[in-house]
Amino acid sequence: MKKNISVFFGMFLTFLFAAGFASALSKAENPLLGxxxxxxxxxxxxxxxxxxxxxxxxxxVMTGKILFDSGIEFRMxxxxxxxxxxxxxxxxxxxxxxTVVKLKDDNLSGHTVTPDGSIPFSAKRFVPEE
Numbered sequence: 867m868k869k870n871i872s873v874f875f876g877m878f879l880t881f882l883f884a885a886g887f888a889s890a891l892s893k894a895e896n897p898l899l900g901x902x903x904x905x906x907x908x909x910x911x912x913x914x915x916x917x918x919x920x921x922x923x924x925x926x927v928m929t930g931k932i933l934f935d936s937g938i939e940f941r942m943x944x945x946x947x948x949x950x951x952x953x954x955x956x957x958x959x960x961x962x963x964x965t966v967v968k969l970k971d972d973n974l975s976g977h978t979v980t981p982d983g984s985i986p987f988s989a990k991r992f993v994p995e996e
Contacts, residue, residue, distance in 0.1 A: 896928070898952060901992035902974055908985040909978070912936040913958070918974075918989055920945070930954060951976070 902918040916934035923929050930942035944955040952974070954965045965987050967976030972991035977984050 896922075896947075897969060898928070898947060902989040903992045904974075904987065904989035906978070906985060906987055912938060917992060918954075932956065 898920050899922065900920060902920075903916075904918065905915050907914060913934055913936070916932060916936075918930060918932055920928060920930045928945050928947070930945050932940045932942065940956045940958065942954050942956055944953075946953040950968060952967050952969055954967075956963050958980075961981045963978060963980050965976065965978040967974040967987060967989070974987075974989040976987050978987045
């Protein structure tokens with residue numbers, strides 16, 4: 867009887883370890899995490915160039931911010947990631963702005979919906995120079 871309990875307990879611990887490891891691995895391998903450089907020529911100059919930064923917080927929830935080359939910075943109000951699309955939402959001067967992109971390799975491509983209409987959006991993964 868003691869042997870059966872020991873075997874069951876060992877299998878239970880192995881299962882918990884494997885499930886936790888798989889969960890941590892899938893979160894760690896999120897291809898969106900990191901920095902992305904964009905240049906959107908159709909946007910107003912102060913919002914046309916910059917960097918998207920995606921991170922996870924202490925609760926392992928994805929957060930993001932946009933750092934414009936003009937010095938303006940916005941925290942993303944909402945990030946939604948599905949198998950096909952990534953949607954980022956911010957509020958600029960009181961107006962909602964939503965960007966919907968597809969992630970393929972090290973490129974994001976899609977469009978940004980503003981109060982003035984829709985404009986094309988693309989970004990490439992930022993690779994620091996060595």
